[in-house]
Amino acid sequence: MEESVTEKILTAAGLSNDYLALFIKQQIEGEVWFELSQEHLQSIGISNKYHVQQILNMRNTLLGVTEAQNSTQEELKIANTPELHISLNSVIRLARSQTKNKTDSSEVVMRKVKSLDFSGKKLTHIVNLDSCITLQFLSLSSNSIQQISGLSSLRQLRILSLESNLIQKLENLENLNLLEKLYLDYNYIRRIENLENQSHLQELSLNRQQLLGPLEIDENSVVAVSHTLHKLGLAGNQLSEIGTLWYLDSITELDLSNNNIPFCEDLYKILSCMKYLAQLKLVGNPVAKRQKYRDEMILWSNNLQELDDKNILANEKEYLYRLKGKRVGTFPKANNAPGVELEVKGNRMNN
Template identity: 45%
Template sequence: MEHTAVFRILANANLVKQYLKLFQQNGVDDETITELNENHLEEMGIFNKAHRDLILQCRDNLSNEEFPINTQLEEEKKETHGPQNPITIAMLLKSSNVSTRSKALSNDNFLRKLIMAELSDKNIDSIQCLDNCPRLQVLYLNSNKINAIENIEMLSSLRILSLENNLISRLSGLSNLSHLEKLHLDRNCIQKIEGLENLNELTELHCNRQNIRVPLEFDENSIVGISPNLRILSLCGNKIEDISLLWYLDKAEEIDLSENQIQMGEDFIKALSCMNYLKILNLSGNPIVRRPKYRDEVILSNYSIQELDGKTILGNEREYLLRLHGKGRAPVKKETKKGIDLAVVGNRFNKNK
């Protein structure tokens, strides 16, 4: 290491102990150091202007021979591996308004205390360096070029993860995120909802408009795993045909399955009848909505739905359909008072003996 140009520059500036590790973490080598300017150094976490100026001066004092740049090799790397833009320490420091941090707080300590990181629109193609942020709770990585969910297993405190508009084709690497509450995966290339069996605290799953040619599928273990607390499920525009496994989601309150290929059938009725807490359901843009009396069938299959395809279900609408089909009034949950069960029917109370 002592023979590298980076080390010699920092040695000449008498700043090896302060910044050598920082340069290594950010992937600065003898080639990339020639491209650094004052703004780059500040983004890396070198906030002392005198230090920045000294590093650049020592860099410029070295002759061009100290920085052998093999242009042909660089072109071969680009052709073979493509551009590499992982998450860096500098990105993490900049993601949370580092200008307000205490100057006495080191970069390492600052990252250890980091709770939220906004890394959207950074042209990132791989997830790295997050092991420096063990307390991270909110992570936004939208609109990048990430093709795999990796290197986040150590983020056991993560509660919100957003990876919208990337190139992810498979759900993996999430098994250790047992406290995750919200997962946003819109506009990727995911073909199957899987790898979620340990996310039993998940309350929201958004996986809309995947860039796929086949219907989105469901892994049963994953659906069972997220069922205890899932309240919002959004899967519009995914060519979905089979929703039989969704009957496990009996605690769901809002489901968007619009713009898929769902049709009326026994599996659909079974799934719908099990969702006793469902309030909002969107099936617009599916073949099922073209079925005569579709709305009536849905209302009669689930007594808790309050809004269907953006239109409110009025109480008298449901009561009319129930009477029309000879099903009486919609059942109301029982309440217990002084040891006596009371079944509520309309405005009358009847004792159950």
Template identity: 30%
Template sequence: MVRLTLDVIGKSKNHFKKKRGLSFPEYLKTLTHLHLSGKNIEDIGDISMCRNLTVLYLYDNQITHICNLDFASNLTHLYMQNNNITKIDNLFTLQKLSKLYLSGNRITVVEGLEKLCELRELHLENQRLAPGEKLFLDPRTLLSLAESLHVLNINNNNIDDIKGLTVLKELKHFSAADNKFHRMEELEEVFNHWHQLTRMDLSGNPVCKKAKYRDCLITVCTSLEVLNGREINELTRQFLINWKASKEAKKIKNDQHMTTGQLISYPLTSDFNVGLGPHPAHIHSHANVQRWKPQQSLRA
């Protein structure tokens, strides 16, 4: 088992470039970037002497638990993708964190980020989930990120429902390729709230097989510049927006026409078509005919 300690940092050829006149402890205090990817690290020990860290690279290791980072109050970038992490926790003190990379782990619930008010990017793609499992995003965490999050990547996580993401109104880049989205109406409902969105990737979802799904999303996300890796031509966007507006106006006009027609025809129906019995004049006429019928001649 490899435990991340100060000794591991000292033995790393990438790091202990001792500055002239500095002892090792003094050197550690000057570190702002720590590169320890691919070192078979399974656990994070006490490295609190690196108190000025702003960027920490721990990807491609064997870490199972996020811990002992509470000292790093200046940390802005944390790279922990491709480890064995199952739970997001112990990050509440990292209030300057702006980019968090946790893709390729074993996370099933996105939680524990409620204190990270500066978080701009969250990368969670390709979690190694058990068969039938899907990534769940805790509503409390989403609400806490509503004003800060600009980039969200949840590719390939068996997700089939994104209604909870509606609160993320500051999103600019959204990647959700290779999931299970199939209801266009649900997507429209969410995207109607994302007025800052410029890039989106939904490739590999069932909804992409629906007719004119791309045209529909372009008219809903009016700020979108790139969809599924393809740029959106501004002339095409305006044409589709105008076409949609014309179609909706025509529908409203038809609905109004049908409503007016119903109001005019309804009294006519009630007067003449409903079974209210024969007209009194008809009854009177019939009675007269019966009384007028001549008697049979007595001379016959």
């Protein structure tokens, strides 16, 4: 039988089998990690300073632990197998690293923690966060999570990052009604939905969902966040119909790049209604291939300052206004696209 970590530590420290038996009794429900503070060692009869130091040194070397003397027995439970969910011990350990009072109990520490980052941990489930009731930032990006769940107690959460997972549905967010930023890029979400309770949402990113067809957009969800949402990312989602986005009258940044959006009435309607829109990305769409694409987008949007990562200079906009304002006219029509009436009075354009 392969020698356990416990046996390796004790053998290296030169301790007898009697001590080994005592340590085995102290193991925690099949886990190989356990508290090895000086006080713990003394409690089972190991008082020799040399042996104590040898054990602590070997434990730190073999298990990669630092400052073990500040850890509690509960915090040192780590599974032998790769972690598939957020272990309670991981939560406690991260939470304790942020607290100034190292003597706080695990429960107190978890109730105080504001930020947790479990990105890239091969997680498949979200569990053991119920006690983190003051948590404001949570990153679970780059894992294998299939469902948004286990977050209902995080009512103070402001920022949630779930990029690069296996999530198929936008759900179980109803209790997170203080959420301000939600990042879900590179998942498998088919539909933007269930945002009716997100009355504080300012940023939503759903770029590049891995789908066979276009991402669907629920009108009720768009309406629910229309007055608070400032930044929306929907790049690379095979979108061709975007009419529901016209409700977003507070949007300032919109990324629709690399979709299938044509020159159409919906696009004109959106740009006309988004009076605060300052940054727009449409590169990689059919509409962006039009000869006068840039001119049209600038004239259609009242406040646009940047198009496809290129600044719109004041003199560029003024030149276009003057050029089109010499006479009342219309923009060229495409299939199902409206003519846009342009009339300039002084330095102001009306459409």
